[in-house]
Amino acid sequence: MKNAIVAQSGGPTAVINASAIGVINGILESNYYDRIYGGINGIQGILDNRIIDLTNLDINQLECIKYTPSSFLGSCRYKLKDCDEQEEEYLRLFQILDEYDIHTLFYIGGNDSMDTVSKLSEYAKLRGLNKQVIGIPKTIDNDLCHTDHTPGYGSAVKYIVTTILETYLDFNAYSNKGIFILETMGRDTGWLAASGVLAKINGKAIVDFIYLPEIEFSPEKFLKEVEEKYKEQKSVYIIVSEGIKDSSGEYFFGVNSTDHDAFSHSQLGGVGQYLKKLILERGIATRIKTFELNIAQRCSMHCVSDRDIEEAFILGKEAVQESVEGYTGFMIGIERLQDNPYKMQTFRVDASSVANNIKHFPAEWINEEKNNVKSDAIDYIAPLITLSQDLSIDSGLPEYFCLEKK
């Protein structure tokens, strides 16, 4: 009897369940495993023996889960201590896996989860335990190293850019226009905010400024840029990442900046409101609207990218295949073979080299003034969003009309 378990960790995405279903599908099709279990609330729930049998989910349930956003098994942010610091948890975890005859743990998550994959697989090797621990990437932040991109990013981008197009049209309906500030997630990296470069109407880019965490944020420079643009256009559309930082590298502003999770990450948000206050105090404009996209950007299945959901599924399934061949301690990643037509393949990378590392938005894709993104980034991002709706579309995005008004 050789069983497997799948669990999910970290912030949910629209397609994290597609990866879990990919694992389940791979297990059910393999002759290598007998049963597939689910760990509730990630590693934390497995330690509490909260484990359910997923082997007999029917085909309709599997299909419905694949298209359900968020982590259907529940999630956690649980930091495993080093084994020489506290071996007890490691002993308990592998004892519980033994109880269920579980040979392989598939863990879907971001760089913190790859830390867990790395620690558990190293411990198993150290103690000579015949167990495999395998990581499957997910994060809307797209900040994992080695993999070309992460499942979850494409759908988040599709939701963000669609919302930019729609709010731009709405905000500019009145003759008294003003300044619109859209706040995206992105604690450490600007991948989400940068996707605004894809937003075009009548073939013209509509986002005036994009402020990324990779660039030190200067309020004085910001106000000067916005003031000039407002004088020129009477309408300014700004995207700001929640993670912009000041000259000392501290997060610039966060409503809840005193809250920290188990990994010492700040709970951010509210930077848009702060920028609004700066603009009002300077007296640049009177009509200023902020919109914080909030968790909608990581769970908007209704705006999912078909390619994203399929890749998430494939990674889960391929992870099972690699496990059958005996590999452990790796994360399954995406290698891009070409942009147009887009082609990818999967590959293995040591989980330890992904763990706790961050892939920043490339400096060469940031413009000279450091307040926007070059169109070079479009070739990278655009193939990740594809159609899953019946609106008139252009490369997976709605195609809208904007009248040249006199």
Next chain:
Amino acid sequence: MKNAIVAQSGGPTAVINASAIGVINGILESNYYDRIYGGINGIQGILDNRIIDLTNLDINQLECIKYTPSSFLGSCRYKLKDCDEQEEEYLRLFQILDEYDIHTLFYIGGNDSMDTVSKLSEYAKLRGLNKQVIGIPKTIDNDLCHTDHTPGYGSAVKYIVTTILETYLDFNAYSNKGIFILETMGRDTGWLAASGVLAKINGKAIVDFIYLPEIEFSPEKFLKEVEEKYKEQKSVYIIVSEGIKDSSGEYFFGVNSTDHDAFSHSQLGGVGQYLKKLILERGIATRIKTFELNIAQRCSMHCVSDRDIEEAFILGKEAVQESVEGYTGFMIGIERLQDNPYKMQTFRVDASSVANNIKHFPAEWINEEKNNVKSDAIDYIAPLITLSQDLSIDSGLPEYFCLEKK
């Protein structure tokens, strides 16, 4: 030579352009009119002679505009004074219409716009001018009298309820759940907030409380209700309308409550943050998240209801037909003939009886505790949202899966 003009007013919706295209389509198919003009930024732009010829838009442009959110002609919030107070504007307006040989003005908007329709048509009658002025309803607020519902409402509901389903799944992914507060628009009425009653997962309603502007809001009662529910479930999902009012009938809270538009409407928003503060101060829970849906709820074409867009189009087209028969000073409305299968027809109603009036959410659809909506409202709302995407769906909404966790 007999021409027509179409213009848009008030807050945009996802389907206000479909009504404009309905008018254009009706004009082009009629033998009654020669040319169709567009007034830029509503009555305000017409007064400034900002008028463009729409007669030669091609079929692809018309189709693209129909599926573009927001007001493609631009909008305004312009209050026409009574003609005995200031006749000058009336004289100027009809003089401009004469310059273009415009016989009929089609004005798409809410109750303020019907005030404009009523005033202009009355003035034309008073002065014996051979002009027609006709109103076409639009507002996501669904607060216009006489018409069964307003174009724009169905798509806003579809976006709101879809977002409720998705954020509910996301927010409850962690074992440490908490309190989620979703803030909808709805200055005077609870139609938008009430739509949360449609949000079901695994057949069970997921919204615990809905606070409507129709019910006096008591912070003490609110805190008691939330505290009890949180103790019982460890997870509470709340919807609040931006327009909730205190015992003296004043808006309870608005970040920008000192701002007023030309119609003296408060610019609301931020009530969710205020409720969060109340809950934190009472120490009920530590994880509290607020999400203000902002203008996305009125422009999310990517989540449009097919029935909504088709009805918006039909109303525009039927308004033209009624104009050909010589009627003026009316708003074209929707009469519901039956729920299942849904059937409607259009009818004329005096614009003056719609102007400046408000249709409230019915008291009989509010529960006894006055903190939620009865399922009776579902029969009314559900037929207004229909499919326009290829996700697995249930009555126009995504069908998601939620695991019963142990």
